[in-house]
Amino acid sequence: xxxxxxxxxxxxxxxxxxxxxxxxxxxxxxxxxxxxxxxxxxxxxxxxxxxxxxxxxxxxxxxxxxxxxxxxxxxxxxxxxxxxxxxxxxxxxxxxxxxxxxxxxxxxxxxxxxxxxxxxxxxxxxxxxxxxxxxxxxxxxxxxx
Amino acid sequence: xxxxxxxxxxxxxxxxxxxxxxxxxxxxxxxxxxxxxxxxxxxxxxxxxxxxxxxxxxxxxxxxxxxxxxxxxxxxxxxxxxxxxxxxxxxxxxxxxxxxxxxxxxxxxxxxxxxxxxxxxxxxxxxxxxxxxxxxxxxxxxxxxxxxxxxxxxxxxxxxxxxxxxxxxxxxxxxxxxxxxxxxxxxxxxxxxxxxxxxxxxxxxxxxxxxxxxxxxxxxxxxxxxxxxxxxxxxxxxxxxxxxxxxxxxxxxxxxxxxxxxxxxxxxxxxxxxxxxxxxxxxxxxxxxxxxxxxxxxxxxxxxxxxxxxxxxxxxxxxxxxxxxxxxxxxxxxxxxxxxxxxxxxxxxxxxxxxxxxxxxxxxxxxxxxxxxxxxxxxxxxxxxxxxxxxxxxxxxxxxxxxxxxxxxxxxxxxxxxxxxxxxxxxxxxxxxxxxxxxxxxxxxxxxxxxxxxxxxxxxxxxxxxxxxxxxxxxxxxxxxxxxxxxxxxxxxxxxxxxx
Numbered sequence: 001x002x003x004x005x006x007x008x009x010x011x012x013x014x015x016x017x018x019x020x021x022x023x024x025x026x027x028x029x030x031x032x033x034x035x036x037x038x039x040x041x042x043x044x045x046x047x048x049x050x051x052x053x054x055x056x057x058x059x060x061x062x063x064x065x066x067x068x069x070x071x072x073x074x075x076x077x078x079x080x081x082x083x084x085x086x087x088x089x090x091x092x093x094x095x096x097x098x099x100x101x102x103x104x105x106x107x108x109x110x111x112x113x114x115x116x117x118x119x120x121x122x123x124x125x126x127x128x129x130x131x132x133x134x135x136x137x138x139x140x141x142x143x144x145x
Numbered sequence: 146x147x148x149x150x151x152x153x154x155x156x157x158x159x160x161x162x163x164x165x166x167x168x169x170x171x172x173x174x175x176x177x178x179x180x181x182x183x184x185x186x187x188x189x190x191x192x193x194x195x196x197x198x199x200x201x202x203x204x205x206x207x208x209x210x211x212x213x214x215x216x217x218x219x220x221x222x223x224x225x226x227x228x229x230x231x232x233x234x235x236x237x238x239x240x241x242x243x244x245x246x247x248x249x250x251x252x253x254x255x256x257x258x259x260x261x262x263x264x265x266x267x268x269x270x271x272x273x274x275x276x277x278x279x280x281x282x283x284x285x286x287x288x289x290x291x292x293x294x295x296x297x298x299x300x301x302x303x304x305x306x307x308x309x310x311x312x313x314x315x316x317x318x319x320x321x322x323x324x325x326x327x328x329x330x331x332x333x334x335x336x337x338x339x340x341x342x343x344x345x346x347x348x349x350x351x352x353x354x355x356x357x358x359x360x361x362x363x364x365x366x367x368x369x370x371x372x373x374x375x376x377x378x379x380x381x382x383x384x385x386x387x388x389x390x391x392x393x394x395x396x397x398x399x400x401x402x403x404x405x406x407x408x409x410x411x412x413x414x415x416x417x418x419x420x421x422x423x424x425x426x427x428x429x430x431x432x433x434x435x436x437x438x439x440x441x442x443x444x445x446x447x448x449x450x451x452x453x454x455x456x457x458x459x460x461x462x463x464x465x466x467x468x469x470x471x472x473x474x475x476x477x478x479x480x481x482x483x484x485x486x487x488x489x490x491x492x493x494x495x496x497x498x499x500x501x502x503x504x505x506x507x508x509x510x511x512x513x514x515x516x517x518x519x520x521x522x523x524x525x526x527x528x529x530x531x532x533x534x535x536x537x538x539x540x541x542x543x544x545x546x547x548x549x550x551x552x553x554x555x556x557x558x559x560x561x562x563x564x565x566x567x568x569x570x571x572x573x574x575x576x577x578x579x580x581x582x583x584x585x586x587x588x589x590x591x592x593x594x595x596x597x598x599x600x601x602x603x604x605x606x607x608x609x610x611x612x613x614x615x616x617x618x619x620x621x622x623x624x625x626x627x628x629x630x631x632x633x634x635x636x637x638x639x640x641x642x643x644x645x
Binding site for chain 2: 004005007008011012015016019022023026027030031032033034035036039040043044046047050051053054065066068069072073076077079080081083084085087088092096099100103104106107109110114118119122123125126130134136137138
């Protein structure tokens with residue numbers, strides 16, 4: 001059994017079903033007068049079929065799923081999540097500073113000094129590019145009005 | 146003659162200070178991301194998409210296109226000096242470019258690749274100027290069924306040529322098409338898959354999809370992989386002069402590479418990467434001394450470079466004249482135009498001549514600028530190779546976040562990027578490539594429209610796809626591709642079974 005393809009197959013079938021099942025409720029119509037559900041239903045059904053194919057071939061092969069880089073995944077996601085939560089209230093400069101800090105942390109070979117240096121330079125750069133040059137209406141510091 | 150007049154008009158648009166500046170900015174940025182392994186032109190275009198909303202559509206197109214073909218120039222630098230391709234299409238340049246660098250001939254290799262790129266680009270531009278009007282004329286006779294068939298061909302071909310399994314490529318296309326259904330249905334006004342979330346009424350944002358799949362998930366998977374190599378040599382301008390033999394050995398291969406590139410650029414699904422690999426294979430086959438390949442044969446570097454640049458230029462032909470992109474990057478550029486309210490198609494040249502001919506003219510200017518950037522200023526790019534990825538990626542993350550947030554000043558968009566980025570990373574681990582998804586996402590809504598229209602016109606008779614000669618031919622080719630891929634797979638499996 002190839003765990004990678006079995007997972008991929010099951011996932012594909014699940015996603016196909018997730019699109020096909022609501023599509024039935026959107027009125028399918030006829031070929032001449034297609035309803036809004038027709039196309040997504042067709043695509044979802046095709047995905048279920050393809051998923052089944054991947055699953056069945058995966059059962060005959062052998063292999064495993066490559067391990068994810070948990071550290072990179074968690075810290076990069078964390079940095080983006082922090083940005084999303086903080087940007088409306090903190091403003092661009094402090095948000096970018098902390099976002100970069102968290103992102104830098106994903107690289108294990110990293111000193112505190114370089115983290116501060118990167119964070120500061122990136123926030124200044126973003127302030128120059130977006131607020132000064134492009135006139136994006138995100139405040140540099142503090143809450144959006 | 147008419148083409149010449151149009152081209153002169155095009156130059157008058159492309160040479161305005163604003164367009165000239167963004168053309169320069171685009172090609173310089175393209176070279177920059179091309180040189181650096183880990184950031185491709187795809188990610189750079191995604192990150193810059195929000196900025197283009199502040200620009201005129203023509204200017205935006207000139208800049209985005211510049212990033213794309215500029216990346217083809219820059220990509221070979223890292224291949225030659227580090228044996229680490231800066232972009233997928235320049236992976237071939239590692240094969241003979243790196244051995245040349247080891248022999249102390251990095252300078253001539255870099256110089257000849259730039260010249261070859263320029264030659265390939267020039268042939269591609271000439272073809273684009275000459276053939277686009279004819280193709281647009283021909284495309285006027287396309288009905289909805291034909292458009293649908295060509296889109297099917299484009300999608301299937303792009304799935305067939307992905308690095309991994311073609312079945313998984315088709316799955317990614319379907320997922321893209323399904324994600325494209327999210328939002329208000331144009332035919333009935335019904336909300337599909339929005340689950341009452343108002344942010345989804347207009348569909349998932351293209352920028353969020355592109356940034357999540359090509360920006361964020363690439364950063365996550367590259368951090369531990371790209372711990373940087375050592376640059377072999379300092380490259381000075383006077384070391385770059387190629388020998389007479391380098392030049393004479395390259396002329397015919399460059400010509401052959403350009404032709405291969407031009408053809409593969411226009412075909413759906415194939416593009417610079419395949420053009421480069423194919424032209425390398427051709428050079429090895431026709432060479433009198435095939436043993437030199439892999440040990441620093443100059444034509445093994447120049448022919449593929451000419452091919453990928455020619456393909457980069459000609460891939461704009463179907464995108465702009467039919468409105469059908471042949472690759473994910475082209476789909477992204479098409480999407481950018483659609484956000485600006487311009488739907489490329491056979492009428493684009495008539496309704497927006499300044500855009501089409503301005504773009505062609507900007508290609509000429511951009512390629513000339515790239516020659517200047519890549520030969521006299523090569524030392525600058527080589528020193529950029531010393532920037533470790535660990536300094537770059539925090540900046541990339543910040544640019545992605547601010548870029549997507551500034552679209553609507555809505556945290557929902559940032560969270561969408563986060564979810565898609567993580568999903569994209571997970572799918573990479575399972576062997577799914579993100580590029581076909583993006584093509585499906587952009588072409589999906591168009592396909593649904595054309596399919597609906599074709600069925601409405603034929604009153605539900607599916608045979609319309611076989612009755613119309615264009616659609617029948619195109620669908621036959623798609624079917625042939627499917628069969629070929631299937632046969633190749635079965636053969637491979639038998640080979641593996643025989644070895645066991």
